[in-house]
Amino acid sequence: MKHKNIIEQMTLEEKASLMSGKNFWNTKEIERLGIPSIMLTDGPHGLRKQGGKADHLGLNKSIPATCYPTAATLANSWDRSLAYKVGQDIGKEARSEKVSVLLGPGLNIKRNPLCGRNFEYFSEDPFLTGELAGGMVEGIQSNGISACPKHYAVNSQEHMRMTIDEIVDERSLREIYLTGFEKVVKESNPYVMMSSYNKVNGEYANENQHLANDILFSEWGFDGVVVTDWGGNNDRVAGLKAHNQLEMPSTNGITNKEIVDAIHAGTLDESVLDEAVDQLLSLIYKVRLDDKESVQADYEEHHNKAVEAARQSMVLLRNENNVLPLNEDEKVAVIGDFAKNPRYQGAGSSLINPYKLSSPLDSLEDSSLNIVGYAQGFKRMGGNSSKLLKEATSLAESAKTVILFIGLDESKEAEGVDREDLKLPENQLELVESIMKVNGNVVVVLAGGGALELPFADSVQSILHTYLSGQGVGEALTDLLLGKHNPSGKLSETFPIHYADVPSSPYYPGDQATSEHKEGLFIGYRYFETAEVPVRYPFGYGLSYTTFDYSNIVIDGLTVSFDLKNTGGMAGAEIAQLYIEKTDTKIFRSKKELKGFDKVHLMPGETKRVKLELTKRDFSYYNSERKDWEIESGKYKIQIGSSIQEIHLEETVDMDGVSPSVFLKHEFPHYSSVKVKDIPDTEFEKLLGKRLPSTKWNRIDDLGMNDTINQAQYKNWLGKMLYHSIIFFHFFFKKIGKPLTANNVYFVINMPFRQIDRFTGGKISRKNVEVFLRWINR
Numbered sequence: 001m002k003h004k005n006i007i008e009q010m011t012l013e014e015k016a017s018l019m020s021g022k023n024f025w026n027t028k029e030i031e032r033l034g035i036p037s038i039m040l041t042d043g044p045h046g047l048r049k050q051g052g053k054a055d056h057l058g059l060n061k062s063i064p065a066t067c068y069p070t071a072a073t074l075a076n077s078w079d080r081s082l083a084y085k086v087g088q089d090i091g092k093e094a095r096s097e098k099v100s101v102l103l104g105p106g107l108n109i110k111r112n113p114l115c116g117r118n119f120e121y122f123s124e125d126p127f128l129t130g131e132l133a134g135g136m137v138e139g140i141q142s143n144g145i146s147a148c149p150k151h152y153a154v155n156s157q158e159h160m161r162m163t164i165d166e167i168v169d170e171r172s173l174r175e176i177y178l179t180g181f182e183k184v185v186k187e188s189n190p191y192v193m194m195s196s197y198n199k200v201n202g203e204y205a206n207e208n209q210h211l212a213n214d215i216l217f218s219e220w221g222f223d224g225v226v227v228t229d230w231g232g233n234n235d236r237v238a239g240l241k242a243h244n245q246l247e248m249p250s251t252n253g254i255t256n257k258e259i260v261d262a263i264h265a266g267t268l269d270e271s272v273l274d275e276a277v278d279q280l281l282s283l284i285y286k287v288r289l290d291d292k293e294s295v296q297a298d299y300e301e302h303h304n305k306a307v308e309a310a311r312q313s314m315v316l317l318r319n320e321n322n323v324l325p326l327n328e329d330e331k332v333a334v335i336g337d338f339a340k341n342p343r344y345q346g347a348g349s350s351l352i353n354p355y356k357l358s359s360p361l362d363s364l365e366d367s368s369l370n371i372v373g374y375a376q377g378f379k380r381m382g383g384n385s386s387k388l389l390k391e392a393t394s395l396a397e398s399a400k401t402v403i404l405f406i407g408l409d410e411s412k413e414a415e416g417v418d419r420e421d422l423k424l425p426e427n428q429l430e431l432v433e434s435i436m437k438v439n440g441n442v443v444v445v446l447a448g449g450g451a452l453e454l455p456f457a458d459s460v461q462s463i464l465h466t467y468l469s470g471q472g473v474g475e476a477l478t479d480l481l482l483g484k485h486n487p488s489g490k491l492s493e494t495f496p497i498h499y500a501d502v503p504s505s506p507y508y509p510g511d512q513a514t515s516e517h518k519e520g521l522f523i524g525y526r527y528f529e530t531a532e533v534p535v536r537y538p539f540g541y542g543l544s545y546t547t548f549d550y551s552n553i554v555i556d557g558l559t560v561s562f563d564l565k566n567t568g569g570m571a572g573a574e575i576a577q578l579y580i581e582k583t584d585t586k587i588f589r590s591k592k593e594l595k596g597f598d599k600v601h602l603m604p605g606e607t608k609r610v611k612l613e614l615t616k617r618d619f620s621y622y623n624s625e626r627k628d629w630e631i632e633s634g635k636y637k638i639q640i641g642s643s644i645q646e647i648h649l650e651e652t653v654d655m656d657g658v659s660p661s662v663f664l665k666h667e668f669p670h671y672s673s674v675k676v677k678d679i680p681d682t683e684f685e686k687l688l689g690k691r692l693p694s695t696k697w698n699r700i701d702d703l704g705m706n707d708t709i710n711q712a713q714y715k716n717w718l719g720k721m722l723y724h725s726i727i728f729f730h731f732f733f734k735k736i737g738k739p740l741t742a743n744n745v746y747f748v749i750n751m752p753f754r755q756i757d758r759f760t761g762g763k764i765s766r767k768n769v770e771v772f773l774r775w776i777n778r
Contacts, residue, residue: 001274001275001278002278002281002282003277003278003281003282004278006033006035006281007274007277007278007281009033010030010033010277012260012263012270012273013256013260014030014033015273015274015277016256016257016259016260016273017030017253017256018030018035018277018280018281019236019240019245019246019247019255019256019259019273019276019277019280020236020246020247020248020249020250020251020255020256021246021247021248021249021250022037022250023249023250024230024248024249024250025039025040025041025049025050025248025249026038026039026040027040027246027280027284035281035284036284036288036290038100038101038283038284038287038288038289039098039099039100039101040099040100040101040102040103040148040192040227040248041094041099041101041102041103042102042103042104042349042350043090043094043099043102043103043104043140044070044071044103044104044105044106044120044350045067045068045069045070045071045074045086045090045104045120045345045350045352045470046065046066046067046068046090046093046345046350046352046354046470047062047063047065047066047090047093047094047097047099047102047352048062048065048349048350048351048352048353049062049063049065049094049097049099050062050063051063061353062351062352062353063097063353064299064353064354064355065093065352065353065354065355066089066090066093066297066299066302066303066305066306066352066354066355066470066471067306067344067345067352067354067355067357067470067471068086068089068090068305068306068309068470068471069086069306069309069310069313069467069468069469069470070119070120070345070346070350070449070467070468070470071105071106071107071119071120071121071122071132071133072118072119072120072121072122072449072450072467072468072492072493073119073310073313073314073449073466073467073468073469073470074086074122074132074309074313075122075123075128075129075132075313075492076313076314076315076467076489076490076491076492076542077309077312077313077488077489077599078128078132078489078490078492078575078597078599079132079312079599080131080132080134080135081135082135082309082312083132083133083135083136083139084135084136084138084139085139085305085309086136086139086305086309087105087135087136087137087138087139087140087142087147088139088140088142088143089139089297089302089305090102090104090139090140091139091140091141091142091143091145091147092143092295092297093297093299093302094140094143094145095143095144095145095289095292095295096294096295096296096297098289098290099145099289100145100146100287100288100289101145101146101147101148101191101192101227101283101287102140102145102146102147102148103148103150103194103349104136104140104147104148104149104150104350105122105133105136105137105147105149105150106120106121106149106150106151107121107122107129107130107133107149107150107180107181107184108121108150108151108153108154108155108156108177108196109121109123109124109125109126109129109156109176109177109180109523110123110124110450110493110523110524111124111156111157111504111508111517111523112156112157112502112504112505112508112509112523113419113422113450113451113493113496113499113502114418114419114420114421114422114499114508114509115156115157115158115418115419115509116158116413116414116415116416116417116418116419117158117346117348117413117414117415118413118449118450119345119346119413119448119449119450119467119468120346120350120415122180122492123492123493124492124493124494124523124524124525124539125492125524125525125539125593125594126175126176126177126178126179126180126183127179127180127183127593127594127595128492128594128597129179129180130179130180130181130182130183130184130187131183131597133149133180133183133184133188134183134184134187134188135188137149137184137188137189137190138188141188141189141190141191143295144287144289144292145287145289146190146191146192146224146283146286146287147190147191147192148190148192148193148194148227149181149184149185149190149193149194150193150194150196150229151194151195151196151197151205151229152181152193152194152195152196152205152211152216152226153173153177153178153181153196153200153205153211154166154168154173154177154196154198154200154205154517155196155197155198155205156177156198156508156515156517157418157508157509157510157515158415158416158417158418158509159417159418159509159510159511159750160509160510160511160512160708160710160750161196161197161198161416161750162197162198162231162232162708162750162751162752162755163197163198163199163706163707163708163750163752164198164199164509164510164513164514164515165198165199165200165201165202165510165513165514165515165693166198166199166200166201166510166514166515166517167201167514167515167516167517167688167692167693168200168201168517169517169520169624169684169687169688169689170622170624170689171520171521171621171622171623171624171663171687172517172520172521173200174622174624175521175621175622176521176523178215181193181216182220185216185220185221185222186220186221190224191224191225191283191286191287192224192225192226192227192283193216193222193224193225193226193227194226194227194228194229195212195226195227195228195229195232195244196229196232197229197231197232202693204234204235204238204239206226206228206229206232206233206234206239206242206244207234207235207238207239207241207242207244208242209241209242211242212226212242212243212244213242213243216243217243223279224279224283225245225246225279225280225282225283226243226244226245226246227244227245227246227247227248228244228246228247228248230248230249230349231249231751231755231758231759233247233251233255233758234706234754236255236258236259237258237259237262237267237268240259240268240272240273240276241268241272243276243279244276245276245277245279245280246280251757251758251762252762254757254758254762254766255758259273299355299356302355303355303356303471303472304472306470306471306472307358307472307475307476307479308472308476309470309472310466310469310470310472310473310475310476310477311476311479311480311485312488312489312573313467313469313489314464314465314466314467314469314476314477314480314487314489315464315465315467315487315489315490315491315541315542316462316463316464316480316487316489316542316543316544317457317463317464317465317537317541317542317543318457318460318461318462318463318543319461319462319543319545320461320462321461322545323401323441323443323461323462324443324462324464324480324481324483324545325480325481325482325483325545326369326401326443326481326482326483328368328369328482329368329369329370330369330370330400330401331370331372331398331399331400331401332364332369332370332371332372332399332400332401332402332403333371333372333373333374333375333395333396333398333399333401333402333403333439334360334361334364334371334373334374334375334403334405335374335375335376335377335392335395335396335402335403335404335405335431335435336376336377336378336404336405336406336428336431336445337376337377337378337379337380337405338360338380338405338406338407338445338447339359339360339361339364339374339403339405339445340359340360340361340374340376341359341380342357342359342360342447342473342474343407343408343409343410343447343448343468344357344447344468344469344470344471344473345468345470346413346414346415346449346468347410347413347414347415347739347740347743348414348415348416348743349415350415351740352471354470354471355471356471357471357474358471358472358473358474358475359473359474360405360445360473360474360477360478361374361474362474363474363475363477363478364403364474364478364481366478367478367482368482369482372395372398372399373395373398373399374395375388375391375392375394375395376388376391376392377389377391377392377404377405377428377431378392378406378425378427378428378430378431379427380409381409381411381734381737381739382409382425382426382427383427384427384430385427389427389430389431389434392431392434392435393434393435393437393438396435396438396439397438397439399439400441401439401441401442401443402435402439402441402442402443403443403445403481404431404432404435404442404443404444404445404460405445405447406424406428406431406432406444406445406446406447407424407428407446407447407448407452408424408447408448408449408452409425409739410739410740411734411739411740411742411743412448413448413449413450414739414740414743415743415747416743416744416746416747416750417743417746417747418509421453421499422451422452422453422496422498422499423452423453424452424453424454429455429456432444432456432460433456436456436459436460440461441461442460442461442462443460443461443462443463443464443481444456444460444462444463444464445464445466445477446463446464446465446466447466447467447468448465448467448468449467449468450467450493451493451494451495451496452495453496453497453498453499453536454495454536457536464477464480464481464487483545483570486544486545486546486570486571486572486573487542487543487544487545488542488544488572488573488574488575488599489542490540490541490542490575490642490643491537491538491539491540491541491542491643492539492540493524493539494524494525494528494535494537494538494539495535495536495537496528496533496535496536497534497535497536501528501533501535503519503522503523503527503531503676503677504517504518504519504523505677506518506677506678507519510695511695512695512696512697513693513694513695513696513697514692514693514694514695516684516692516695518676518679518684519676519677519679520671520676520679520687521588521589521590522590522671522674522676524539525538525539525590525644526590526591526593527590527674527676529590529591529592529644529645530590530591530674531674531676538643538644538645539594539643539644540575540577540594540641540642540643540644541643541644541645541646542575542643544568544572544573544574545568545570545572546566546567546568546569546570546571546572546604547566547567547568548564548565548566548567548568548572548574548602548642549564549565549567550562550563550564550576550640550642550648550649551563551565551649553638553640553649553650553651555638555651555653558613558614558615558616559611559612559613559614560578560596560611560612560613560614560638560640561609561610561611561612562576562609562610562640562649563607563608563609563610564576564600564602564607564608564609564610565602565605565606565607565608566602566603566604566605566606566607567605568604569604570604571601571602571603571604572601572602573599573600573601573602574599574600574602574642575597575598575599575600575642576597576598576600576610576612576640576641576642577594577596577597577640577641577642577643577644578594578595578596578597578612578614578638578639578640579592579593579594579595579639579641579644579647580592580593580595580614580618580619580636580637580638580639581636581637581639582619582632582634582635582636582637583634583635583636583637583652584634584635585632585634586632586659586660586664586665587621587632587660587662587663587664587665588663588665588668588671588672589621589663592637592639592644594644595614595618596612596613596614596618597612598610598612614638616631616655617629619631619636619655619657621663623660623662624662624689625661625662630657630658630660631655631656631657631658632655632657632658632659632660633655633656633657633658633659634654634655634657635652635653635654635655636652636653636654636655637650637651637652638650638651638652638653667686668683668686668687669683670683671683671687697711697714699711699714702773702777703715703719703753703773703776703777704753704773705752705753705754705766705769705770705773706752706753706754707752707753708749708750708751708752708753709722709723709726709748709749709750709751709753710723710749710750712776715776715777716775716776716777716778718775718776719776722776723749726745726746726748726749727749729742729745730742730743730745730746730749733745753769753772753773754766754769756769757769
């Protein structure tokens with residue numbers, strides 16, 4: 001142990017006290033031994049440091065900070081260096097505010113586009129996720145503080161996230177859900193990792209021996225600290241045995257006592273506690289800021305950088321007849337509530353109080369365009385208004401071009417709540433239809449944190465998706481619309497035509513006890529490409545105002561190089577993508593997988609030689625029987641494209657390896673034929689290697705501490721009243737236009753009873769909760 005001398009001076013109670021927070025955001029200090037307290041706070045796309053009363057869901061305001069594009073937006077830049085710079089800036093703001101651990105980035109995989117927190121995650125692809133998250137981690141930690149990648153692992157839904165059991169086979173776990181974390185741990189060396197609320201294959205992630213001890217610490221060599229998600233502890237002693245060194249927030253000594261009692265009872269070896277204390281002290285001394293020089297963040301400079309990040313991350317999805325960029329002095333009508341009141345970030349623990357905010361309307365009015373007027377067009381939170389519709393239609397008739405701002409409101413995407421569908425609100429779709437009848441030049445500007453169904457996609461002239469672009473959204477968007485900058489973003493996720501096309505749609509979300517990942521490996525493009533299902537926009541897709549040419553591919557060992565030329569008349573950046581496809585495979589697998597990319601900036605007529613490096617791991621699949629990665633011997637196509645569907649160059653290479661003995665096609669007929677929406681339990685159980693647990697709650701047994709308020713609806717009148725009261729207030733706040741409050745009320749319904757005493761710091765004691773449960777169970 002590095003800090004044996006200090007640990008030997010501690011009492012058992014002092015050691016146990018370090019294993020949970022001092023308060024909501026700080027670790028505990030021990031002054032007599034010179035151990036300082038450090039601060040942790042939210043920060044996936046900007047610093048959320050609360051100056052007053054603390055909470056986890058963004059209820060109370062935080063100090064002003066730069067709001068950068070969310071991870072889902074930044075991922076569309078496909079730019080490692082940009083991710084590094086954004087992380088560096090957020091880290092600098094954190095350090096200037098004496099924050100030692102920034103809780104981000106989030107790198108859970110987008111299993112399903114309905115996940116309410118997808119705006120905080122990078123991609124459906126683990127390689128892209130790991131590359132960009134790694135850049136952000138390195139940028140944050142360049143300031144002498146720690147990043148905290150989250151949520152480890154398989155946090156795929158918000159509904160019932162504190163108790164849901166994610167049932168996933170080992171191969172899919174390794175190849176899809178853990179690869180991003182593995183890349184970040186091995187290549188970017190984060191000092192802290194955050195465990196997730198959910199269970200994975202029957203064990204809570206925070207106390208999951210396989211995820212933590214077998215994989216994270218032993219196999220990957222992680223030597224940092226694991227912190228719970230806030231309130232994410234189930235069994236404190238079990239968590240400690242799985243290398244969870246820090247529980248947050250404070251539990252007012254409740255779980256510290258559990259550790260002490262376990263040692264006295266002989267169920268926990270004190271050496272396990274000593275090792276955890278040693279690892280926590282290493283972190284504290286590494287990122288403490290009380291003895292470091294203070295820094296100042298330049299918020300104006302950071303705003304300009306946030307604008308640049310937004311410019312590089314917006315995606316041009318359609319541009320018929322080159323309607324964009326707009327001409328100078330063009331008569332333009334601006335329509336849609338999001339033009340004046342932009343949707344630029346998500347909700348929940350990542351909610352930033354922006355230092356400044358540029359609205360698209362203000363930026364457009366300050367431009368050279370001839371803005372003939374603005375109309376709200378629709379009620380933001382839904383509902384019909386013939387007056388607003390008439391005003392917008394009338395304005396559209398007076399302009400040459402309409403810039404129409406539509407998207408998802410704040411209630412649709414938030415921590416703790418999943419989306420109900422991929423549809424835009426009916427009042428917005430009605431507006432689009434009405435505008436198109438009177439004006440043929442419609443430029444749709446979308447706002448939202450992910451994929452959408454776009455029934456009008458082939459009818460409007462242009463579509464530009466801003467995603468959630470942060471506080472610089474107005475300036476960045478205006479620059480792209482006017483051609484001052486060239487759009488270069490490409491989708492980091494697939495846009496299906498209909499939600500029913502999504503492979504996990506029959507299984508998502510897990511409603512009660514479990515969430516079965518029956519689709520296995522086949523999420524996102526891995527399904528759509530292999531099953532040849534048409535999509536609205538494929539993975540890696542995005543348009544530019546210029547054109548590019550690919551040529552002269554050469555493969556030398558594991559190095560792939562080719563020429564990329566800007567053949568148009570405007571400077572621009574192209575995202576060249578490398579995919580690997582196994583020919584004549586004997587096992588079920590995705591048709592092709594992303595294994596390399598580069599964002600290349602080119603002047604008109606300029607050519608650059610692009611070089612991409614592969615590794616043997618890029619050709620491998622995970623053999624869950626051998627517990628190792630292996631290459632299937634044979635031929636592989638190396639494909640270079642501008643999206644997964646637009647392949648411009650291809651060469652074939654031979655790879656030495658093994659003849660597979662697992663995942664053989666004839667043994668898994670549904671997976672081999674990609675009929676993953678109808679996987680029989682028997683075939684999924686064969687893949688899992690065990691029987692499936694029940695997907696439903698046991699409604700007969702008494703409720704216990706690990707059950708939720710949601711389950712109280714099946715008990716006596718008191719339980720039903722509690723449940724329906726929360727549902728009432730959820731819909732009430734939604735109705736009166738307070739979506740964030742409504743979502744936070746709903747968050748409570750999925751909270752396990754064990755968390756009540758911990759979240760209230762003992763104000764509602766465990767004994768009080770147990771008494772209440774006895775009443776409900778009568």
